[in-house]
Amino acid sequence: MKLYAWAVYAFLYLPIGIIALFSFSAGRSASQMQGFSLQWYGRALNNPFVMEALWTSVCVAFLSALFATVVGTMAALALTGMRGRTRKVFDLLVQIAVMIPGIVIGIATLIALVSVFDLVNPWLEPLTGWKLSLGSGSLIGAHGLFTMSLVVLLVRGRMETLDGALVEASSDLGATPMGTFWQVTFPQVLPAILAGFLLAFTFSFDDFIIAFFVAGAETTLPIYVFSSIRRGVTPEINAIGTMVMAASLLMLIAAQLLLRRSQAQARR
Amino acid sequence: MTQSRARALLLTPAGLWYAAMLLLPLAVVLIFSFGERSAIGGYAPGFTFEQYANLPARFAAFRNTLTLAPVGTIAALLIAYPLAYFLAVKVSPKWKTMLLVLVIVPFWTSILIRSYAWIFLLGGKGIPALLETIGLDDVRLLNTPFAVLVGIVYGYLPLMVFPIYVALEKLDKRLLEAAADLGTPPWRAFLQITLPLSMPGVLTGSMLVFILLMGEFLIPAILGGGKVFFVGNALVDLFLQSRNWAFGSAVAVALVVIMLITIGIYSRLVKRFGASRDDVGLM
Numbered sequence: 001m002k003l004y005a006w007a008v009y010a011f012l013y014l015p016i017g018i019i020a021l022f023s024f025s026a027g028r029s030a031s032q033m034q035g036f037s038l039q040w041y042g043r044a045l046n047n048p049f050v051m052e053a054l055w056t057s058v059c060v061a062f063l064s065a066l067f068a069t070v071v072g073t074m075a076a077l078a079l080t081g082m083r084g085r086t087r088k089v090f091d092l093l094v095q096i097a098v099m100i101p102g103i104v105i106g107i108a109t110l111i112a113l114v115s116v117f118d119l120v121n122p123w124l125e126p127l128t129g130w131k132l133s134l135g136s137g138s139l140i141g142a143h144g145l146f147t148m149s150l151v152v153l154l155v156r157g158r159m160e161t162l163d164g165a166l167v168e169a170s171s172d173l174g175a176t177p178m179g180t181f182w183q184v185t186f187p188q189v190l191p192a193i194l195a196g197f198l199l200a201f202t203f204s205f206d207d208f209i210i211a212f213f214v215a216g217a218e219t220t221l222p223i224y225v226f227s228s229i230r231r232g233v234t235p236e237i238n239a240i241g242t243m244v245m246a247a248s249l250l251m252l253i254a255a256q257l258l259l260r261r262s263q264a265q266a267r268r
Numbered sequence: 269m270t271q272s273r274a275r276a277l278l279l280t281p282a283g284l285w286y287a288a289m290l291l292l293p294l295a296v297v298l299i300f301s302f303g304e305r306s307a308i309g310g311y312a313p314g315f316t317f318e319q320y321a322n323l324p325a326r327f328a329a330f331r332n333t334l335t336l337a338p339v340g341t342i343a344a345l346l347i348a349y350p351l352a353y354f355l356a357v358k359v360s361p362k363w364k365t366m367l368l369v370l371v372i373v374p375f376w377t378s379i380l381i382r383s384y385a386w387i388f389l390l391g392g393k394g395i396p397a398l399l400e401t402i403g404l405d406d407v408r409l410l411n412t413p414f415a416v417l418v419g420i421v422y423g424y425l426p427l428m429v430f431p432i433y434v435a436l437e438k439l440d441k442r443l444l445e446a447a448a449d450l451g452t453p454p455w456r457a458f459l460q461i462t463l464p465l466s467m468p469g470v471l472t473g474s475m476l477v478f479i480l481l482m483g484e485f486l487i488p489a490i491l492g493g494g495k496v497f498f499v500g501n502a503l504v505d506l507f508l509q510s511r512n513w514a515f516g517s518a519v520a521v522a523l524v525v526i527m528l529i530t531i532g533i534y535s536r537l538v539k540r541f542g543a544s545r546d547d548v549g550l551m
Contacts, residue, residue: 004365005354008347012425014373015385022388052424055291075282078275090279093286101483102528103500107507108293111300111311111517145289148282199376206378209485209500213507222380229384229490241381248377256369 019022025236030233040239053224058206060104060136061221065200070143072151073193079152080159090152097149106213110134113214127240128214134216142210147200149189154199158192158262159185198255202248280479301517309511319518329502332488334526336498337481340420340429341474346475347421348428348473353462355429356436367435376428383419383490390415390491411493419487424471424480428473435469436462475534479527499523 021042027034044050077088113134121131162185170180173266206221222246226235301319306312322328355367374382388394390409399407409415439462447457485500499519506516 001350004350008351008425009370011422012371015382015389015422017376018387018388019381030388048452071281071285074278078278082275085408086279090282093290097286097290098533099479100524101454103483103485103503104297104524105293107503107516107520109289110507112293112296115296115311123430141285141289145285148285152282171397182406188399202376206380208378208380212504222378225384226422226486229387233384233387237384241378242353245377245381249373251477252373252376252481 005095019238020242020245023235023242024061024239025235028235030235030238039241040235043197043236044239044243047236049219050221050224053219053221056090056136057066060139060143061201061204064140064204065138065147065197067140067144068147068151068200069193069197072196072199073189074153075148076152076155076159077243081155081266094152095150097145098153102146102207102209105142105145106210109138109210110213113138134214135218136213139204139218139220140210143200143204143215147196147203148212149254150199150203151193151196154192154196155189156159158189162188187240195255195258195262198251202251202255205246206244291532292326296519297517300514301521303517305512305514309513311457311513314514319515320522322515323518323522326499326502329497329499329519330522332413332496333482333484333498336416336420339486340417340424340481341478343417343476344421344425344428345470347473348425349470350433352429352432352436354467356439357441358431368430371426371429373456379423380486380490383423384488386415386419386422386491387511390418399445411495412493413492415491416488417489417516418485420481423487424477427476427480431476432466432469435466435472435475464541466511471534471537471541475530478530482523482527482530 022030022033024038025033025038026037026039042059075090079087116133125131166184166188167180170184171177175183206222207220208226211220211223212226221240225237225244227239228234275439300311302315302317304312304314304318351371355364355371359367387410390396391411394409396407396409411481443461443465447461448454452460483500484498485504488498488501489498489504503519503523504514506512506519
């Protein structure tokens with residue numbers, strides 16, 4: 001049984017390890033280890049296309065995660081302890097947004113936005129001189145939809161385990177509802193909110209399929225990697241892949257630690 | 269400010285976003301699926317069932333998806349179950365969390381990069397080269413249905429392990445002790461106690477994996493080499509290359525309908541097993 005578990009872990013981590021290993025190769029072949037060097041990391045970091053795609057990805061991930069965290073947290077606060085039809089409608093919307101495959105979100109957003117832009121642009125362009133098109137804005141909007149739902153689930157989950165006695169004690173001691181919120185409730189929910197932000201960032205940064213449809217003329221890092229793979233794998237792609245994985249890994253560890261802390265607080 | 273007004277204010281941005289970025293786009297897909305392809309590509313208004321009648325033109329994509337998705341789900345289940353059992357029952361609490369996190373971490377890293385790693389492993393210098401040393405020549409793995417299956421199992425294994433683990437973790441171990449005291453052999457105790465009680469986890473995991481597989485594009489695109497394509501690949505072609513939005517929308521609606529049927533079957537089964545649904549938190 002133990003041996004079996006080891007085998008499954010090897011299965012899960014071997015491919016990741018191989019990419020990381022090959023990225024340090026000194027040779028030109030992407031699928032062979034020839035000496036050790038960091039040259040491919042240097043190449044990747046000096047490639048203007050890579051850097052531009054990276055910058056787009058980071059901006060989109062940061063802004064969509066920020067948006068998702070703020071809007072999602074607000075919704076989660078309102079939904080906690082709420083009953084009735086509104087609650088049911090929102091629960092359903094959150095579920096649909098989480099369950100529906102990315103590819104359907106991608107095409108639906110693509111054709112809806114292009115249709116809306118076609119309607120609006122003939123009016124907008126003569127008036128303001130610029131027109132709406134797909135790009136970072138639509139990426140942020142589409143990523144924000146999924147990640148906002150993720151934040152709602154995380155923050156609401158945390159809210160529902162909060163100790164109501166603390167809030168009561170605070171108001172008994174004369175604190176205003178706003179004061180109670182900022183000094184009692186918010187600090188306790190904060191780790192879950194931050195974890196939500198990190199997960200939202202990771203999702204957006206790693207997403208390929210939604211971006212593939214709604215990025216328009218923009219290139220995100222996953223889109224760059226995908227089109228490079230189509231042309232053939234190079235050690236440079238291995239280096240980029242290794243860096244992307246390392247970055248996601250750091251984000252995940254941070255999110256885990258935050259969630260652990262919030263759970264520990266809940267037990268106290 | 270009253271509480272209900274505060275609530276309404278807090279919910280407004282999220283509500284607007286769901287309306288604009290979820291409900292409107294889904295409605296557009298539904299409307300477009302009854303329309304026609306305009307001469308320059310894209311969409312022309314209309315009301316026709318032509319696009320739906322035309323669905324058999326993409327029969328191969330649906331067939332591939334509807335064979336490889338269930339097979340992949342079952343393969344992932346068979347591999348995940350023993351691991352989930354091991355983690356929930358055998359591992360000491362000291363190591364449990366860390367081992368569990370190690371299962372989930374790959375799921376949150378780029379599926380694109382994880383899938384393309386298999387190009388090395390399944391390509392000429394990988395596993396086929398190993399097989400050659402034991403006398404099996406000319407084994408082609410890359411760009412076959414098998415490669416896609418490996419990619420699927422690899423990509424979605426974490427999603428299967430987690431719900432099964434949650435179900436097994438809740439299992440009352442005194443039931444197994446009682447069974448043993450009454451002289452039940454372990455394999456019967458497993459079949460009659462452990463397995464039925466873990467069914468909610470098995471069902472949740474299977475449904476999640478199956479639904480995500482239905483919309484898969486990357487794994488067949490990278491490991492199937494254009495020979496093994498899914499509905500997802502047909503959608504990319506219809507929307508980004510041939511720009512036949514009306515037909516593409518009909519394909520997307522068909523995909524969503526199949527998924528809804530799956531969810532329907534799932535909730536029926538969950539009810540029959542008389543267990544409450546486990547909410548799956550992947551963090």
